[in-house]
Amino acid sequence: MMTSRELMRAAFRRQPAERIPTMPQTLRDTAVHIYSQADGIDWIDGIKHCLEQPKLSTEYVIRLSRDTGCDGLRLHVRPDPLLLRRSGDDLFVLDRQSGNAIGRVDLHGGGGIILDHPQPPIETVDEARARLEQEVASFSDEKIDYLRQARDSVPDLFVATPPGGITMNTYTLLRGRTQAMTDLYDRPDFVHAVMDLQVAAMIRKAEKVLKAGVDAFYIGDPAASASLISPKHFEQFCLPAYQAFCRHFKSSDVLIYIHVCGNSVPLLEMLAETGAHCVEPLDPLGGVSVADAKRRIGQRVALMGGVNTLTLAQGTADEVKAEAMQKCREGGPGGYILAAGDMVPPRTSRANLQAMVDVARYSQWRA
Numbered sequence: 378m379m380t381s382r383e384l385m386r387a388a389f390r391r392q393p394a395e396r397i398p399t400m401p402q403t404l405r406d407t408a409v410h411i412y413s414q415a416d417g418i419d420w421i422d423g424i425k426h427c428l429e430q431p432k433l434s435t436e437y438v439i440r441l442s443r444d445t446g447c448d449g450l451r452l453h454v455r456p457d458p459l460l461l462r463r464s465g466d467d468l469f470v471l472d473r474q475s476g477n478a479i480g481r482v483d484l485h486g487g488g489g490i491i492l493d494h495p496q497p498p499i500e501t502v503d504e505a506r507a508r509l510e511q512e513v514a515s516f517s518d519e520k521i522d523y524l525r526q527a528r529d530s531v532p533d534l535f536v537a538t539p540p541g542g543i544t545m546n547t548y549t550l551l552r553g554r555t556q557a558m559t560d561l562y563d564r565p566d567f568v569h570a571v572m573d574l575q576v577a578a579m580i581r582k583a584e585k586v587l588k589a590g591v592d593a594f595y596i597g598d599p600a601a602s603a604s605l606i607s608p609k610h611f612e613q614f615c616l617p618a619y620q621a622f623c624r625h626f627k628s629s630d631v632l633i634y635i636h637v638c639g640n641s642v643p644l645l646e647m648l649a650e651t652g653a654h655c656v657e658p659l660d661p662l663g664g665v666s667v668a669d670a671k672r673r674i675g676q677r678v679a680l681m682g683g684v685n686t687l688t689l690a691q692g693t694a695d696e697v698k699a700e701a702m703q704k705c706r707e708g709g710p711g712g713y714i715l716a717a718g719d720m721v722p723p724r725t726s727r728a729n730l731q732a733m734v735d736v737a738r739y740s741q742w743r744a
Contacts, residue, residue, distance in 0.1 A: 381448035385535035386592065389632045389654045389679050391712035397705050399715040399737035400449030400535065400681065401730060402658065406488055406723035408437035411730075424488065425468055431455045435527045442534065445727075445734045449535035449714070451595060452527050454586065455520045459490075487720075498553045505551055505571045509578040512541060516585045524589040537593035537634065540583035543575050543622065544615040545606060546598040561610050572618045580625050587631060596622060596653070597636030604639035604663065608647070616647050623652030634681060638719045639663040649674040658682030660718040668707040681714035683707070684733055690722035694732040698741065701733045705742035 379387070384398040409423035416423070427434040435452055442450040460471040461482070468482040470490055480492035499505045528536050542550070548571060549557040560568050583594055596619065606615075623633055634655035635648055640663040648656045656674065659665045659682040667683040674680075683704040688697055705715055715737040721730065736742055 380533045382533055382535045382592065385449045385714065386632065388712060388714050389593070389634070391679050393711060396740050397709045397713055397715055397737045397742070398448035398535075399734050400451075400537075401445075401447060401721050401733060402451065402682075402716050402719070403438065403441055403447070403721045403730065404451065404488075405434040405437055407721045407725055407730070408441040410723050410725075411441060411727045412437065421463065421466060421468065421484065424482065424484065425461050425463055428459045428468070428482065428488075429461060431458055432523065435523075439527065439531060441730075442531070445731050446738050447534070447734055448737075449537065449592075450531070451537050451539070452524060452591070453538060454516055454540075455523050457515075498556055499551045499571075502567070502570050502574070505574050508551060509574055513578050513581050516540075516582050521585050521589055524586070524591070528590050535593070536591045537595045537632075538586050538589070538591045539595040540586050541579055542598070543579050543596055544572060544598055544618050547575050548572070558605070561606065561614065565613070568614055572614055573621075576618050576621045579622055583622075583626070587629070591631070593632040593634060593654075594626070595634055595636060597634075597657075608643040611644055612647055616651065619651035619653070627652065634679075641665055642669070645670055645674050649677045653678065655679040655681050655714070657714075658716060658719050661685045662687070662718060665718070666707075667704050667713075671708050671713075675708070675712060679712040679714065680708050682716045682718050684715070684717050686717055686719050686722050689717055689725045689729050689733065692729065694726075694728045697729045697732040698736055701736040702742040702744075705736060709742070 379395050381398065384394050385400065387394040388398050405427055409427065410420050413420040413423040432455060438450055438452065460473050462469045462471055468484065469478040470480040470482065471477065472479045480490050483489045483491050499508060524538065551571065552560060619635060626633065633653045634657050635651055635653040636657050637644060637648060638658055638660045641648065642664055656678050659667050659670055659680060661683065667680065670680055684701050688700050701715060
């Protein structure tokens with residue numbers, strides 16, 4: 378019998394396997410919501426503890442993956458711990474020297490940090506290089522060692538790790554969203570130069586991550602690459618960056634999947650040309666159909682995702698099961714991994730998550 382790790386690797390390579398594997402794409406917030414009450418805390422305190430002690434985030438994700446029977450999971454390079462103060466339903470980030478609030482935690486939009494005074498937009502290539510060098514340096518040996526320990530704790534499971542942002546997601550952080558969009562028209566040479574720097578930095582971070590023994594890299598962008606820029610601009614600025622990254626690791630054993638949520642329908646063929654082994658998340662809220670993706674690019678790359686995140690968050694377990702079965706029939710049996718159409722929403726119930734996992738784990742879709 379194949380292990381979960383072997384099932385996932387076979388699916389990524391579109392090779393025969395005993396069943397469709399599942400990697401739902403659960404992160405810390407979902408696990409905290411599911412376990413916080415059982416652990417005797419409310420979910421905001423749970424998030425606070427994870428941000429103050431980042432190793433807890435990894436432990437929560439592994440715990441949920443084990444309990445539900447997932448075949449794969451995402452583990453992140455551990456971030457630096459934060460100093461936080463809770464006030465009602467808000468978490469404020471404090472400066473360690475002064476103790477003053479410098480931002481807050483976005484508890485409703487992914488758990489990121491919203492700084493009161495973010496770094497100013499870069500204006501030159503040298504400024505971009507310096508900012509990206511800081512990102513590379515943040516992947517310290519200590520953090521990679523911890524990732525290795527976490528990876529080794531689940532030897533039978535498939536582990537993917539994001540080496541960092543690339544293309545429009547990172548570019549908008551460097552330049553500001555509005556300025557980034559106008560740059561595509563006004564400063565194309567500058568955009569290309571910064572994209573090249575991003576790829577070089579991402580490769581250096583990924584080389585560090587490889588030392589942790591992960592199975593796959595997760596690369597890509599949120600909806601910025603699909604819904605906020607044109608396919609023409611994606612082809613001009615983003616596609617070459619992804620191709621350069623994938624080309625660098627082509628001769629290695631590491632697998633790569635590319636995430637572009639939102640309306641990726643016009644981009645499917647280009648995503649298959651990146652050199653990634655798998656395209657994800659096939660977001661139905663962006664109009665993406667697993668059946669259409671299978672028809673158009675399923676003979677070239679594996680596919681992962683497709684289950685509506687609204688169904689996961691708001692539907693019943695029976696509705697999740699029915700939708701997951703349909704996605705498996707559209708995407709399977711080979712070269713498909715059952716997963717959500719984006720990250721599993723934080724307030725998804727354990728019952729709904731389990732219903733999706735069981736469809737793949739017990740091949741219920743064949744009924």
